[in-house]
Amino acid sequence: MLPVALTAVLATTVGPGSAAVSAGRLVEVGRFEAPVYAAVPPGVSGVLYVVEQAGRIVVWQNGKTRSTPFLDLRSKVLSGGEQGLLSVAFDPQYARNHFFYVDYTDLNGDTHIVRFRSDGRRAVPSSARQLAFVKDFASNHNGGQLQFGPDGLLYWGNGDGGGSGDPNDNGQNLTRPFAKIQRLNVRAPRVLWKLVAFGLRNPWRFSFDSANGDLYIADVGQNAWEEIDYLRHGEAVPANFGWRRFEGAHVYDASTPLLGAGRYVAPIHDYSHDSGACSVTGGYVYRGKDVPASVGRYYFGDYCSGEVWSLRVTGGKATSIRLEPFTVPGLSSFAEDNRGELYLMSVSNGILYRLQA
Numbered sequence: 001m002l003p004v005a006l007t008a009v010l011a012t013t014v015g016p017g018s019a020a021v022s023a024g025r026l027v028e029v030g031r032f033e034a035p036v037y038a039a040v041p042p043g044v045s046g047v048l049y050v051v052e053q054a055g056r057i058v059v060w061q062n063g064k065t066r067s068t069p070f071l072d073l074r075s076k077v078l079s080g081g082e083q084g085l086l087s088v089a090f091d092p093q094y095a096r097n098h099f100f101y102v103d104y105t106d107l108n109g110d111t112h113i114v115r116f117r118s119d120g121r122r123a124v125p126s127s128a129r130q131l132a133f134v135k136d137f138a139s140n141h142n143g144g145q146l147q148f149g150p151d152g153l154l155y156w157g158n159g160d161g162g163g164s165g166d167p168n169d170n171g172q173n174l175t176r177p178f179a180k181i182q183r184l185n186v187r188a189p190r191v192l193w194k195l196v197a198f199g200l201r202n203p204w205r206f207s208f209d210s211a212n213g214d215l216y217i218a219d220v221g222q223n224a225w226e227e228i229d230y231l232r233h234g235e236a237v238p239a240n241f242g243w244r245r246f247e248g249a250h251v252y253d254a255s256t257p258l259l260g261a262g263r264y265v266a267p268i269h270d271y272s273h274d275s276g277a278c279s280v281t282g283g284y285v286y287r288g289k290d291v292p293a294s295v296g297r298y299y300f301g302d303y304c305s306g307e308v309w310s311l312r313v314t315g316g317k318a319t320s321i322r323l324e325p326f327t328v329p330g331l332s333s334f335a336e337d338n339r340g341e342l343y344l345m346s347v348s349n350g351i352l353y354r355l356q357a
């Protein structure tokens with residue numbers, strides 16, 4: 001049997017260059033019905049808008065949940081598995097225009113990106129304006145993340161459409177709306193999505209580092225490897241993240257050539273399913289004040305094993321990869337507030353946690 005101190009070190013460090021010891025713990029701050037995401041309008045503090053998979057957005061304020069939902073799309077949303085109301089993004093000028101954007105799967109399982117306006121407290125249903133529609137063919141791999149980038153553009157991720165092994169080779173095909181991250185200038189008079197990245201299997205969660213605009217994508221793998229992808233702010237796009245030639249850093253289908261249209265970008269990190277992991281859930285680079293030792297670390301975890309890790313990107317490479325001393329089974333998402341504090345949530349037990357020192 002190992003000495004206690006050594007066991008603790010082994011439990012909190014994995015991978016090369018990882019001498020860091022974890023500094024955080026999780027504290028429960030709220031309970032919801034199958035939460036899958038949370039976000040907050042710019043400049044607001046003490047509030048999170050929590051996305052419930054069935055189709056509601058509820059407002060959590062100073063530790064309490066408002067009784068009236070901010071948005072209720074339950075009659076329009078097919079929910080369960082990878083479907084449902086999947087994320088929300090608030091307009092950078094929300095304080096002025098009250099616009100926000102949602103991604104959901106409708107009763108046929110097709111994807112909608114819709115802009116709504118609120119009256120400040122609740123969504124105005126008649127304000128709905130559709131910005132994208134994708135006819136889908138399988139219930140899984142619907143992506144679902146919306147984020148505003150450092151350029152003020154709206155970024156949207158969609159998966160390869162689903163099934164298993166990318167049966168239609170959507171990953172290496174630019175003519176279809178699958179397996180991509182695209183971005184939209186929401187101020188332009190016409191809706192025109194532009195390609196940022198392709199070769200993604202299911203980018204369920206991606207985020208930008210609020211300090212420098214770097215992009216982190218957690219791309220869900222097939223049967224063996226989960227991956228973290230990274231693009232430094234300002235790097236040339238489109239980037240080709242390789243699916244289905246590659247799953248993580250490993251060849252998945254050698255007969256699928258990489259499209260020449262984009263530069264292939266290998267993951268900065270991948271991890272195997274050996275430990276009971278099955279599906280990566282991407283988080284955020286921590287920029288808060290509560291856990292000073294974690295500033296600059298990117299957090300992510302696994303939906304099945306509930307393991308949570310963090311790493312630092314140094315010189316374009318993942319360093320100081322660290323297993324955190326807590327688990328969140330059913331980990332559906334992370335969230336970040338305007339102070340840079342980090343939240344985690346479980347779709348299976350409904351708990352919203354906050355990272356604290």
Ligand SMILES: [Ca+2]
Nearest residue numbers: 138140161162
């Ligand atoms: Ca699908």
Ligand SMILES: [Ca+2]
Nearest residue numbers: 241242243248
């Ligand atoms: Ca990849």
